[in-house]
Every structure is written in C-alpha cells, then in structure tokens.
Amino acid sequence: MPFKFIAIILGCLLMFSAQAAERQQPKLGYQLTALPEPATAPGFSLEDIDGKKFSLKDYRGKVVLLNFWATWCPPCRREMPSMERLHQKFKNRDFVVLALNQMEDGDQVFTFVGDLGVDLTFPILFDKDSSVSRAYGVMGLPTTYLIDKKGNVRFRAIGGREFDHPEVEKQILQLMQE
C-alpha cells in the first residue's frame, strides 16, 4: 500500500518536471497533417547556389519533402539536421528533400550552412521572390509538404518538426510504396 502512495507522489513530481520543461522552447513534434483531398503540387523551376536548375517535374515518381525556410527563422535551423538525417537514410530510394529558401541570397545561405555544424547535402533552392511559397499558400516559415510520386501534395507541417522521427519515416515509406 505505501508503495502505491510513493508511486503517486513520484508521478506528481514527474508531472511538475514535465510542466517546467514545457515552458522552454516548443518541442519539435513529428505529426504531419494529411490533406483531406490530395492537391496537385504547383510546379516550379529554381536554381541552387551554383546556378543549377531544379524542376519539381523532374522528381515525378519520387516522394518529395518540400521545405520552405529562411536562415533567420529559428525553427528552420532546428529542423534542418533532421532533414539531413532523413535525406541520408532514404537518398538511394524514391525520395528527395528540396529546401526552398525564401528571399535570401547565396552568401546568407552559405554562411548559415557553415554555422549549422551539419553538412546539408540535399538541394537548397532559391525562391527569391517567394512566388513558389505563394503558389503553395505558405503563411509562415517553416512550412513543409510531402508530395507523393504522382505529384500530389498529401501532408503538411506548419512549424518545425523532427523529420527523421519513425512516424514521419513510416508516412514516407507508405507514400513510396503506393
């Protein structure tokens, strides 16, 4: 009987610790919201830092994680390493990460990547006038979409995420198997 009470007291203490932790920065979650109806992903053709062109249509047949971000955006910085880990895990399969920088230049992105402490090996593209983000209806940064192999937007995440979380990986694998 006393053990039950001790367990309850410990439970209370843990609850308080959890509440204290919640008052820190928002934790990066893993849930992606499924769109009620898949929508055709707006096409685009953008350049990377070396001037190489990338078009969304080139990735038909692959699952695309499309991330809208900027260097000044703290959650964008926080989620980038998880995107790299995800890219490393699935890069030899039907999957690609495309990170669309908003309204910045090569120098700013170059400095950001240097400071990040993680080599980003997926394509970083420049949406210099934010026209692509407007086409996708992006309201704030970061916002990320999962596009299926047929070019339809299937999932969305507003705010930072841990993209290599097993639940996200499961959703990507499901899309790859369709």
Next chain:
Amino acid sequence: MPTKIYTHLLKIICLCLLYTQAQAAETIIQKNDASGLLTWTSKDDGFSIELIQLNPDFVRAVYAKHDFPADEVERIAGYCVFGSIIQNTSQQQLSYRVADWRYVDKNGKSYPVKTKAQWLEEWRKVGIPFAWTLLPESGDFGIGDWQQGFTTIQIDRNEKFDFIYTWTLDGKKHQGRIDNMSCAPAAL
C-alpha cells in the same frame, strides 16, 4: 498512525492536482536575467501563446538586415513589437485569426491588432517585397502545428495594456486574455 499518514498524503495529492488544474489557464511571466525583457506564456484549451518583448534596437536590426528603408525601419520600431509563438496543443484541428485579436488600453478602450496582411499592403505601397517575420494573419493548424512571428501593438511604450486573443477549436470559439502587459523599454 498509518491512516493519518495516508490522509496527509491524500491531501498533498489533491493539492498537486488542484495546482495542475489552476495552471491550465494561468499566464506565466518570465524575465530574461540578461536582458530584463519579459515573456508572457498562456496555455489553455488546446492553444498556447507566448509573447516575448523585443526591444526597438532588435527590431531595427531585423528590418535593416532585410534592406528596409531607414524611415520604414524606424516606423516599425516605433510599434510595441513582441516575438510570438502560437501552438496547437490539442489533438484536433485549430484555427486562429489575428484580425479577431484585441488589446485594451488603461482607459478600457479596445483596438484591433494590426495584421500581417495590413503590414504587407503598406510595405507593397512603398515598394518593399519582403513578406516574412510577422505572425501570419490566420492559420489552420493540424495536430502539432505551430508558428512564430512578430506581433505589433500601437501604444505608448510606457503604457500597460491587456491582450485578448481568440482561437477556434472543434467549431467552438475560445478566448484568452493576458492582463497588464507592457512593451520593451525604448533602450536597455
């Protein structure tokens, strides 16, 4: 004797639970020891909001970095600017509209919070294409979604005010209120 101990323990547990319940709608104010700036955090009914005082020099630096004209930088820095983080903490869809948010001055007069769309329209008119940093004017949040950006209040920097915000969860509109807020000082 054991019965007495259990009674005391039960009282402690009840107090723990009551404390937890009371915290649900409580606003927590934290002070940054280094800068002296304040942060208000309120969590209630599936929605959390955090408002962080930003000093005018920080605001100037942000917009100067984005190549805003000097007079526009000064105009924005003249507002009472907060870094804001809003979060869907529920397990349902949630939506918000900054156009429904208000602040109330010391005389009880209520004003609408300026929206990002209003700012962008003003920036567009003076040829500024930049469209980020401000809290989006509305959002439909899925589970786990959150957003951050600046919230601007036009009030005398030394005047206190109450902040009223709303969100819709499962078709029901909710309202929260943070009383006695203040702007960051003009200079630290």
